[in-house]
Amino acid sequence: MTANTQARHEALGLSREQLLEMFSYMLLTRRVDERLWLLQRGGKIPFVISPQGAEAAQVGAAYAFRRDHDWFTPYYRDLGINLVAGVTPREIMLGAFARSDCPASGGKQMPSHWGNRPHNVLSGSSPVTTQLLHAVGIGQAARMRGDDVVVYTCCGEGSSNQGDFHEALNWAGVHKLPVIFLIQNNQYAISVPLEKQVAGGSVANRGQGYGMPGIEVDGTDVLAVYEAFRAAHERARRGEGPTLIEAKCIRITSHSSDDDQRRYRDPAELEALKAKDPLVKARGYLLEHGLIDEAGLEAMEKKIMAMIDEATEFAEAQPYAKPEFALTHVYAPEQREG
Amino acid sequence: MAVLNFVEAVRETLRQEMRRDRDVWVVGEDVGKKGGVFGATLGLFDEFGGERVQDSPLTESAIVGVGIGAALYGTKPVCEIQFADFIFPAFNQIISEAAKMRYRSNSAWTVPMVIRAPFGGGVHGGLYHSQSVEQYFTNTAGLKVVVPSTPYDVKGLLAAAVRDPDPVLFFEHKGLYRAIKGEVPESDYVIPIGKADMKRDGSDITVITYGKTVHFCLEAAAQLEKEGYSALVLDLRTLLPLDREAIVTAARKTGKVLIVHEAGKTHGIGAEVSAIIAEECLFDLDAPVQRLCGPDVPAMPYAGPMEKFFMLSPEKCLEAMRNLARF
Incomplete structure (x- = not known):
């Protein structure tokens, strides 16, 4: 194979094994989420908010970071980011069932309000976009300490209208901080479409105003996302500052389990999403390049489903925190003198 | 020093x-x-x-x-x-x-x-x-x-x-x-957060306050002393968490409590302090708990006479303290 016919993943320096691992994380993200919907519809858990349609954006982005070294301040759809960062399906399920051992909050928070200290995944809240400023602060503090750390942060295109979005980009731009801002643009902020959310239609263009590259990338193409993030990560480590990356994604599910998108999206529009599904695309790439065959894919599916079955059973069997746990961790334990 | x-x-x-x-x-x-x-x-x-x-x-x-x-x-x-x-x-x-x-x-x-x-x-x-x-x-x-x-x-x-x-x-x-x-002091010292401070001891009335009005109340207390009444002034110093023990001790000591703050009265710190007193030592009181606060208007006006009208002062504090002492 000559250089100009080199497969895209090879041109990016990714081995077959790495690419298969990326695909398996995309598949794991999808299958975990599908299980959560089943559990929710079956009345086992109260709530789901979904990454479906953004698996390529999340896994492609997360792969450019160094696990247990770089930092993540994700948003609620970032299941794929969490999995690549090292959070296990068991831990995700503990959160979904709001069990005591959930490392994010022990059942205090709704599902998908991530947090995992050992893997540098920051605790998140429900008001959108606040975490972008935390990412900037982490970048600022890391630089003060002389640490070689790059920070991932993310929000949706609707959130790019919040004041905190603009304040964060501006601050990071002024100080050239090592932060990469991902906008997962899935075209809808709950029910409100892009054209009623984002003047000018492009979030990426907003980067220019804050002194950083604003890059638009196909968020359903895992290699395109990885390429953009790898370049942004290198730029951050060179001390050249932040990057804004807008990944054009799709939203396959409703906003959350409390929403029904058929009320505001055309059936034809929903049907058309199937052709853009990032998993279908990635699967096609793998088969086309002979990196895996149908039997190999089936084995991968089986392995993932077994892991999810085990995680679900495990988490469901775990206890809730005691009711009085609601009174804990308000302040640090009182420090005694001497 | x-x-x-x-x-x-x-x-x-x-x-x-x-x-x-x-x-x-x-x-x-x-x-x-x-x-x-x-x-x-x-x-x-x-x-x-x-x-x-x-x-x-x-x-x-x-x-x-x-x-x-x-x-x-x-x-x-x-x-x-x-x-x-x-x-x-x-x-x-x-x-x-x-x-x-x-x-x-x-x-x-x-x-x-x-x-x-x-x-x-x-x-x-x-x-x-x-x-x-x-x-x-x-x-x-x-x-x-x-x-x-x-x-x-x-x-x-x-x-x-x-x-x-x-x-x-x-x-x-x-x-x-x-x-x-x-x-x-030039030396390194720490005052624990959550502890109020009795800025002046007294036996007739208790004034509970914080911030600038501490000084108004101390000035008023000195004047009131000349009129024959002794005022205890408790400086809360920390508003969250409140020093419940110091509040209750100070209220019990005189049985007459005035709470003073520049912030508006409604839903102010004084409401919480007076609720603590009501919960813990209502039957030790000799008078209803009083509050002297900023007026319940959106904010402080600019022009001098209106600003002065809004602000508390040693004189306003003295009047409220005297009234309570005489109760």
């Missing part, structure tokens, strides 16, 4: 803490070369440089939000909000993030930060440079809210705030910055 005014005590404490701990840094609008609009960081830029004494963009939510991130990473930011009136763009970061981070992560993530802000009126600041904002925050567990009244207390409480493992709001009455001087 040096004699410092109130704002000098702020500055020298920041200097002390920054020398003590390399992770302590200051961030806010105009805190760098200018040294802050009130001079609270004057000279710190020259000693510690522009990274540790950092001029922020004009963005309050970011000052606090970036501070939270930096605290999560392990540094100790002291964020300055130029006027407490401008803290509201940062309200979401303070209430939704700083206050809840420890709780929601079961102490996996914590926010050891200080947010300093000058508050209060009587300085011709009009509606938006005069407000008292403490009551917007004291309803939020997870925060600590400190309001010192003397240079000595500033040093001990600000040092405690910087070393505290939780987010502390540190409100400084700007009317005290240059008006109040006092002896401040």
